[in-house]
Amino acid sequence: MGAALCEHAFAQMRMLGAEVVEIGTGGDSFHAPARALYERLGFVPLPVVAYYRQL
Numbered sequence: 644m645g646a647a648l649c650e651h652a653f654a655q656m657r658m659l660g661a662e663v664v665e666i667g668t669g670g671d672s673f674h675a676p677a678r679a680l681y682e683r684l685g686f687v688p689l690p691v692v693a694y695y696r697q698l
Contacts, residue, residue: 645680646680646683646684649680649684650684666681666686668681
């Protein structure tokens, strides 16, 4: 069902002229199923670093 929902969203984005879509999730084991889905859908993981600081 997740794949079908994503494909529907992608089709709508294409109709509106989008050429690229970004999706993100956590890198921990809890998010492993989401990462697997995104990779099955053709997403390519890129190494990214996000910095946070409490003020």
